[in-house]
Structures are given as structure tokens and as C-alpha cells.
Amino acid sequence: MVSTFRQKEIIELARKDGKVTVDGLAQLYDVTVQTIRRDLSELADLGRLERVHGGAVVPSGVVNLVYDERRRMNEEGKKAIARACAERISNGASVFMNIGTSTEAVAHELLDHENLLVVTNNLNIANTLAANHSCEIILTGGVLRRADGGLVGGLTADMVRQFKFDYSVLGCSAIDEDGDLLDFDGQEVLVSRTAIGRSRNVMVVADHTKLQRKAPLTICGLSDVNVWFTDGALPDKLAQDCADWGTDVVLV
Incomplete structure (x- = not known):
């Protein structure tokens, strides 16, 4: 060849x-x-x-990958993660979903759920869930990030702060070996942190590739997360840390 x-x-x-x-x-x-x-x-x-x-x-650092490239990465793994996450979300729940290809995959798995209230700063998620006619969708305001259909910034965070969610479903760009969830955009980080503070249950959907990547900004630690859905075995130390923190790790 x-x-x-x-x-x-x-x-x-x-x-x-x-x-x-x-x-x-x-x-x-x-x-x-x-x-x-x-x-x-x-x-x-x-x-x-x-x-x-x-x-x-795939390279990482201080600039994130193009959204369509991220969507193609490990598609089957993300689908399996999304199914497992959706199974934990009850009908009639209030849910926040942030920007990301993994959270977008979860939205597809929620199309048969009933009577959900979903608040999102992701245009792709809103468009996907529009096919579920029993789902009430609230799209936050904010600055439109054209590259991925995300809404970010202080106005978005203010909108999110008005709610108390049963679940937040969050993606991230990378996970550090110490358990920190990382991202590239400070305005997006602000929104995710706000959602974490307004949620009864914090659910993270992040496949094994996130352990191989880097990003400069910290969203939170896995110690702040109730459930992490992933598709690969964790490094021994991180697995033990999650057990010590009480973070449920679901391997699909």
C-alpha cells in the first residue's frame, strides 16, 4: 500500500x-x-x-478538535455509553445536558422516554429531542458558538441557575490522571460548573479516549460526580480513587 x-x-x-x-x-x-x-x-x-x-x-492540547471529527471518534463506544446512561434516567425527570458528542448520543437514547424536562445549551441536543413530543425542551440563552451549536457564557449560566435538576448529563474534553474533568472553553466550563451545583445527580459520559487527551481548564473532579459512564478499564489508581470518592463507574 x-x-x-x-x-x-x-x-x-x-x-x-x-x-x-x-x-x-x-x-x-x-x-x-x-x-x-x-x-x-x-x-x-x-x-x-x-x-x-x-x-x-488524535492530538490535543489547548485547542479542541473540530466537532464533526469528535462525533466520528469511537462512535460505537459512545452509543453504548449513551444507552447505559439513558437507562438510569427515569421518566418524568428534569435533566440538564451540556455541549458534546457524547451528550448528543444520550439525547438519541432518550427519544422513547416520557415527560422529560430537558434544559440544554446545545442546539444539536434540542433538535434531536424535538422528535420526542412528550419531552419539554428549554434552550438556554447565551453566545452561540457556531463551531458546535453550543450556547455559552454568563447569560447561559444565569439561565441554568434558575433550575434544580434531577440529573445533569455532562461531557468533557479530557480526564486527567488525578480525576479532574477538563475542557477548553472557560465560558463552557462556567455553565457546566453551574449545572453541577444545581443537580441532585451528576452523570458524566466520557469514553476511554478522554483519558488519553489533555485540556487546560478544570470543570470539576470525579469526586463531585455520582456516576461516570465509560467504555474502558481505568488505571488502577484512578479506579481506587473513584471507589474512595463514592463515584460509581459504569463500564459498558
Whole structure:
């Protein structure tokens, strides 16, 4: 296979699964590990991937990925997470849902729920839940972030502060090894923190790729979370920390 075409496929695999490994790619393409290492190094030099021990991940740092790229990453994992989360939400509940592809996946799984009140700062979630005619949808005000249909800022937080939610369903951009939930946009962080303070139950939907990424701003700690839905085994220390904090970890 010509290197250019192989590298394009490697990028798509990384977007889908969150990470690619040298050994796995060498076996997949029937080439040497040295060839794959060279591919990954070239992609890293171009800023398309970020090298990690044994492979590469989709790059992160101080700027988030394009929303459509995030939506394609680990789609099956996000669907499984979303189903598990939706099963914990009772009919007739009040729910806040923030911006994100994982929370958007949860919205799809709530289409058969009855008599929900959903407050969201995500246009995509509002449009999805519009198909559920027994669901009352309240869209917050705020500054429109055109890149992902999010509404953010002080006006959004003020709107959220008026409610007391049975559940908040929150996504994040990254999870640090110490259990901090991280994001890129201070205005979005403000909204999520406000929702946490107005919720009886805080539910986080974050797949295994979030443990491989970085972001500069802290939303909260997993110690502030009631349930975390994810699709991969946790590092031993983080798993023990969650147990000590009383954070229920649901592996799908």
C-alpha cells in the first residue's frame, strides 16, 4: 500500500478509536514496525497525530478538535455509553445536558422516554429531542458558538441557575490522571460548573479516549460526580480513587 493512502487510513482509525498502536498497524497492513513508526512520525510532524508510547492518538492540547471529527471518534463506544446512561434516567425527570458528542448520543437514547424536562445549551441536543413530543425542551440563552451549536457564557449560566435538576448529563474534553474533568472553553466550563451545583445527580459520559487527551481548564473532579459512564478499564489508581470518592463507574 502506498504510504500516503496508508497514512490517511491510519488517521481515520485514530479518529474512530482514539488511539492506534504500532504493533496493531503493522499487523493490519503487513508491514514492519519500523515502517509504521515512520508513518506515525511523519503524521506527528504534520500535526495530524500525537505520538504516545507504543502508538499515537488524535492530538490535543489547548485547542479542541473540530466537532464533526469528535462525533466520528469511537462512535460505537459512545452509543453504548449513551444507552447505559439513558437507562438510569427515569421518566418524568428534569435533566440538564451540556455541549458534546457524547451528550448528543444520550439525547438519541432518550427519544422513547416520557415527560422529560430537558434544559440544554446545545442546539444539536434540542433538535434531536424535538422528535420526542412528550419531552419539554428549554434552550438556554447565551453566545452561540457556531463551531458546535453550543450556547455559552454568563447569560447561559444565569439561565441554568434558575433550575434544580434531577440529573445533569455532562461531557468533557479530557480526564486527567488525578480525576479532574477538563475542557477548553472557560465560558463552557462556567455553565457546566453551574449545572453541577444545581443537580441532585451528576452523570458524566466520557469514553476511554478522554483519558488519553489533555485540556487546560478544570470543570470539576470525579469526586463531585455520582456516576461516570465509560467504555474502558481505568488505571488502577484512578479506579481506587473513584471507589474512595463514592463515584460509581459504569463500564459498558
